[in-house]
Amino acid sequence: MNRTARVRVAGCIALLAGVCGAVEAVEPPQDETLVGYNLYSGGGLTVQGPALIVKKELLNRMSVTAGARVDLVSSASVDVVTQASPYKERRTEYNLGGTVLYDEVLTGVDYIQSRESDYTSDTVSVRMTHDLFDRNTTVNLHVSHSWDKVGKNNDPSFGWKDFNRTIYAGGLTQSLTQRWLVQVNYEATADSGFINNPYRSVYTIGGGTAPEHYPDARTGQAWVLRTGYGFAPDSTDELSPGQRSSIQFDYRYYQDTFDIQSHAARVLFQHYVGTNWLFGTSYRYHRQSAASFYGDRLPATQLYKARDKELSQYSDHWIGASLQYKPIGFTWAGLSNFYVELSYDFLMYDYDNFTDPRTGELYSLRAHVLHTSLGFNY
Amino acid sequence: MRRVPIGLLWVMLIVLVSAGGCAAVKPWEREYLADKIMQFDPDTLRAEWHLHVQDVLEGDRGGFNGSGGGCGCR
Secondary structure, three states, X not given: OOHHHHHHHHHOHHHHHHHHOOOOOOOOOOOEEEEEEEEEEEOOEEEEEEEEEEEEEEOOOEEEEEEEEEEEEEEOXXXXXXXXXXXXXXXXXXXXXXXXXXXXXXXXXXXXXEEEOOEEEEEEEEEEEEEEOOOOEEEEEEEEEEEEEEOOXXXXXXXXXXXXXXXXEEEEEEEEEOOEEEEEEEEEEEEEEOOOOOOOEEEEOOOOEEEOEOOOEEEEEEEEEEEEEEEOOOOOOOOOHHHOEEEEEEEEEEEEOOOOEEEEEEEEEEEEEOOOEEEEEEEEEEEEOXXXXXXXXXXXXOOOEEOOHHHOOEEEEEEEEEEEEOOOOOOEOOEEEEEEEEEEEEEEEEEEEEXXXXXXXXXXXXXXXXXXXXXXXX | OOOOOHHHHHHHHHHHHHHOOXXXXXXXXXXXXXXXXXXXXXXXXXXXXXXXXXXXXXXXXXXXXXXOOOOOOX
């Protein structure tokens, strides 16, 4: 993971707070434990580590959720090997949240803390979910704020710079038929403070390098449309799990004040094999334009400068498959609803205006993403 | 890349909100909708991990915060 990416990841933790609430309608979570292991490998970067979530219901209308995740980073990415030395890093994240169900409104508060040697982040988020129209419509609102600090290893004179992020998000999910769901989401993000990377330099026209320099404010907007349709091969209404399948489609449009625009679309097909196995396969396409101040080489006199490949113009493809095993009726030591899941995605990123300084050719990246998890109720 | 008209996106949102009052799936008809395969991002840890990777590799973000679509059978 390059340094700017780590800044972005820590800053986006608030978004994950929203994802934690994404799977629930107006229902407090059941007593549940999830244990997972994550792996990313590609482009000279390896990130791996465990993740844990524990949910506990209280008094039939409240719940608490606690989680932890560790990312062990080993980086020799194109940025690192051309501008610095390979490094190893450890990021630790803890989160604690609670929800209360009152008068058909589920209200939740979450706190997330992330720590690494040159970046700290503290996020507080509030979310509300409300069912309407005989539970055919679910409205979701989410606000979060992150207080981050950016440091620079081996440079005490840099100190700690402030970076803040506020997210306002809302969404609506609608049951259109007994088998058809549609969801629309909107999210606005406002960043301020030290946004750019304290380590990376840009290449200047005529030779030489200069430090990256970003504007100190950025706002972005995302619109998302998601829909899912379920069907059975025999077209009957019998609800035999072994015959159920579903197809989902997501689309996101994004634009921000860096002049980045993007389109992302994903299709996911899931199918039960027998009653215990669930197979899934997915494809995602994403295309993004470059930030207005990005350049492979830039004039030294230009005020704002970036050579972060995540701000360049590129397109990417994700091809994935997953398999879940859930033995129906199996219990052990008072625990129930066991399931084991394994997923794999192959990633292909091709950059239009980011060259590899080692070869002088346009850069491309191939990566593997793995996730496995064990879940059960207690 | 050409900008998408923001007004069009808001019209889509308003149409969907309006559709909310028209649908009439009864609670006893929601068994299929309650199935895991009908949920958006049912696997929390996997969804978090994939968003994490996308945040690292991509310059855009956000939008996948919605809720709902569950069984409504409490």
